[in-house]
Structures are given as structure tokens and as C-alpha cells.
Amino acid sequence: MDELLLSKIRLGIVAELLTAQWVTFSELQRALDVSQGNLGAHLAKLVDGGYVREEKLFANRRPQTRYLLTAHGRGAFAEHVAELQSILHGGTT
């Protein structure tokens, strides 16, 4: 199984990014209801793994960090969900 996506929070992040073009840090925090530090740590792992792309910019003169799911992350998510489904239908691995 995909080590990075075994964490429920990281799986949630990828699912949040799946149908979006870009999502800001604050929007992810609101959607997943996790602390800033916790979210930041999980996002850093996904960025390091090449699953998520990070972009820092200014919106209305305020710094903003936003995230985008990469093709690699999208593929890994699809494989991981397929494996979860196979576990569910075939019992534990």
C-alpha cells in the first residue's frame, strides 16, 4: 500500500485536492478541521513525495499558500483507493 496515503489526514488532503484546481492552506484547514502545524507537516510530506505542488503568492496583498494535486499524486490516489476497495472486498491483506 502507498505509505504516504496510509495517514487519514494525508488521504483527506489528496481527496480535497482531487476535484479542485488549486486550494489554499486556510481552505484545506477549514475543510479538514486540523491544526495549522499538523496540516503543515502532512502537506510537507506530500510535497516532498511529489504528490502535491505548493505555490506561494500574494492575494489582496496578503501572503497565501495554495496547493495542487500532481499527476503523480492523482495516480497514487487512484491506486490506493483501488487497494482499499480490494481490502474491503477481500478481507485484510
Place this chain on the structure above:
Amino acid sequence: MDDLNAIQARDHLELVERILAESQQRLCAGGEYFVVWGLFSGGTTILLSLIGRGTLPPAAVWVAVASWIACILFSIFRGRRLHAKSERQSLVQREFFNVLWLTIGLAFVANVAAYRVFAGLASAAVWSFAGAIVLLYIGMHGNRRAQIAGVVVVVSIVVANFVGTPSAAYALAAGMIVGYAGFGLVELVSRG
């Protein structure tokens, strides 16, 4: 980390399903654009019809030109503002804007670069068709009001075909004002 058991796998799949279901939110259509362009399109059709019948002097066409420039400027500035404010842009939202600009762009080309082909009321009908495509596209994503508004615009084109020339202009204008601008107004009100 160890692999997951069936209970954990179910838990994770439920999380994914919940997030994906929540993200399938209704397409945010940007009501203000519909109000502005619907009123512009309907108003211009009536204005040009009145000029054609001699009720208004030909110089009145500059009102339409000035309104057109104002609508473009409004769309650009409002678009930039909304883009800067948005914290999430969904893929379906991006697809919608592609459809919107493609449709409106082609209608614009028909009106400006092919005005001999689409002469008189045909140019207004092109705008109505473009508007109907945009509305029905939003309607396809589950927005019932857009479906109704799209049908209103399409019906106005059919009605315009069967009534006399002055009434045809009013029918097309009514379609854009009631269907297109009306839809935008309802979206704005419902969005609060």
C-alpha cells in the same frame, strides 16, 4: 507502517467518499455577469430595432458601444477580484469558464467579423444561442434554475421566428433579459 485491515479500509474509503460528495457542490455561475450581459444584450437588441425603425437617431448606436465597453471592463475587473478572493477553484468551475468564454467569444466573432452573414436580428439570435448554451451547460450540472432559464432563451428564439419583425426583436430581448439576466439575479439573491 502496517497495512490496513478491512475496518480501517472502510473508514478511509468513507472519508474519501464524504469529501468527494461535499466537493461536488453546485457550479458557482457568477450571477453578476449574467445580469450585466443579459441586460446589455436585451437592451442592445431593442435599441438597434428602434434605430432601424427610425424611432431613434443612428447616433444612438454609441449608447450600445459605450455599454459594451462598460460591460467588458466590469467583467475584467470583477473577474480579477473574484479570482483573487477564491480559495478553491474546482475543475468543473474552470471548465465552465472555458465554455463561457468560448461561447461568448464565438458570438462576438459572429457579431463583429461576420456581421453581413448574421445581419439584423440574426446577430441578436446568435447572442441568444450563446446564452442558451451557457445556461444549459450550468443546468447540466444540476442547477434547475439554469435549465429553466436556458429553455426560456431557446423559446424566445423560436417565438421570434414566428412573430413580425418589430416583435421579434422584443421576443429576443425578453429572452435575454428574463432568461439570462433573470437567472443571474436569482443566483445573486440566492447566494445572499
